[in-house]
Amino acid sequence: MTQFGTYVNTARRSLQEHDRRYSLRQVAKRIGVEPGYLSKIERGQVAPPSEAATVRLAKELDQDPDVLLALGGKVSSDLQEVIRKRPRLFAQLIRELRDAPDHAVLRIVREVRDGDW
Amino acid sequence: MTQFGTYVNTARRSLQEHDRRYSLRQVAKRIGVEPGYLSKIERGQVAPPSEAATVRLAKELDQDPDVLLALGGKVSSDLQEVIRKRPRLFAQLIRELRDAPDHAVLRIVREVRDGDW
DNA sequence: GAAAGTGTGTAGTGTTTAGGAAACATGACG
DNA sequence: CGTCATGTTTCCTAAACACTACACACTTTC
Numbered sequence: 001m002t003q004f005g006t007y008v009n010t011a012r013r014s015l016q017e018h019d020r021r022y023s024l025r026q027v028a029k030r031i032g033v034e035p036g037y038l039s040k041i042e043r044g045q046v047a048p049p050s051e052a053a054t055v056r057l058a059k060e061l062d063q064d065p066d067v068l069l070a071l072g073g074k075v076s077s078d079l080q081e082v083i084r085k086r087p088r089l090f091a092q093l094i095r096e097l098r099d100a101p102d103h104a105v106l107r108i109v110r111e112v113r114d115g116d117w
Numbered sequence: 118m119t120q121f122g123t124y125v126n127t128a129r130r131s132l133q134e135h136d137r138r139y140s141l142r143q144v145a146k147r148i149g150v151e152p153g154y155l156s157k158i159e160r161g162q163v164a165p166p167s168e169a170a171t172v173r174l175a176k177e178l179d180q181d182p183d184v185l186l187a188l189g190g191k192v193s194s195d196l197q198e199v200i201r202k203r204p205r206l207f208a209q210l211i212r213e214l215r216d217a218p219d220h221a222v223l224r225i226v227r228e229v230r231d232g233d234w
Numbered sequence: 235g236a237a238a239g240t241g242t243g244t245a246g247t248g249t250t251t252a253g254g255a256a257a258c259a260t261g262a263c264g
Numbered sequence: 265c266g267t268c269a270t271g272t273t274t275c276c277t278a279a280a281c282a283c284t285a286c287a288c289a290c291t292t293t294c
């Protein structure tokens with residue numbers, strides 16, 4: 001489960017190369033956590049942070065929040081809310097799509113976006 | 118948030134009418150919790166139980182686990198896992214479908230089930 | 235009228251979550 | 265050399281989560 005830490009560390013260090021405002025300390029300060037805590041996160045010494053902190057971190061590092069949340073073993077609470085409002089419907093849909101190939105899911109996304117209902 | 122308790126209590130009492138094996142105590146015993154705890158759950162005196170206990174309770178009362186989980190403010194972890202495996206894809210899909218009417222979502226479910234990819 | 239079964243109230247428990255505070259070691263800079 | 269800034273380590277904790285244990289009062293059953 002140190003996937004999360006490695007990912008964050010890599011992303012941050014790649015930004016740090018060109019911009020020294022991306023030191024661990026400065027990033028920690030901007031996202032509102034203690035440096036020691038972020039250090040432990042990057043090194044997988046503690047569990048991934050809360051949803052809120054994860055999202056702040058993702059934005060700070062210019063990463064997709066949903067991806068970083070996933071690495072942290074979480075699912076965005078706004079997605080959960082959508083499911084909880086119509087549990088039968090969405091549970092069925094998601095289970096149906098579990099093994100569908102990416103392009104099939106994407107096709108559906110496009111269909112829906114083009115609003116043909 | 119006493120939606121959960123009321124729902125459980127109603128479901129159980131309706132079964133209890135015809136079958137006295139559905140007393141609070143016996144149901145509690147079968148799903149593996151203390152009677153006092155189930156009592157508090159039904160009356161909303163404590164937060165809804167864990168996912169595992171919720172699912173056992175739903176099955177015992179012949180209810181849809183996803184619906185009961187939703188009432189408890191949760192989303193089944195197997196659904197979360199599906200999302201976490203392809204976060205960008207599923208996040209996009211679900212957000213796109215947030216305001217879609219039921220019948221539109223259902224149509225998609227049927228399309229997918231009929232496996233036309 | 236005892237035994238068994240019903241639901242409820244009070245109190246307390248172990249575990250997990252989500253961090254904070256402060257000190258430490260290292261290297262770069264002026 | 266002193267002082268920044270960097271990342272790291274150790275120790276600690278407040279709150280939430282998910283329950284258990286047990287005694288109580290009442291009702292039904294035998």
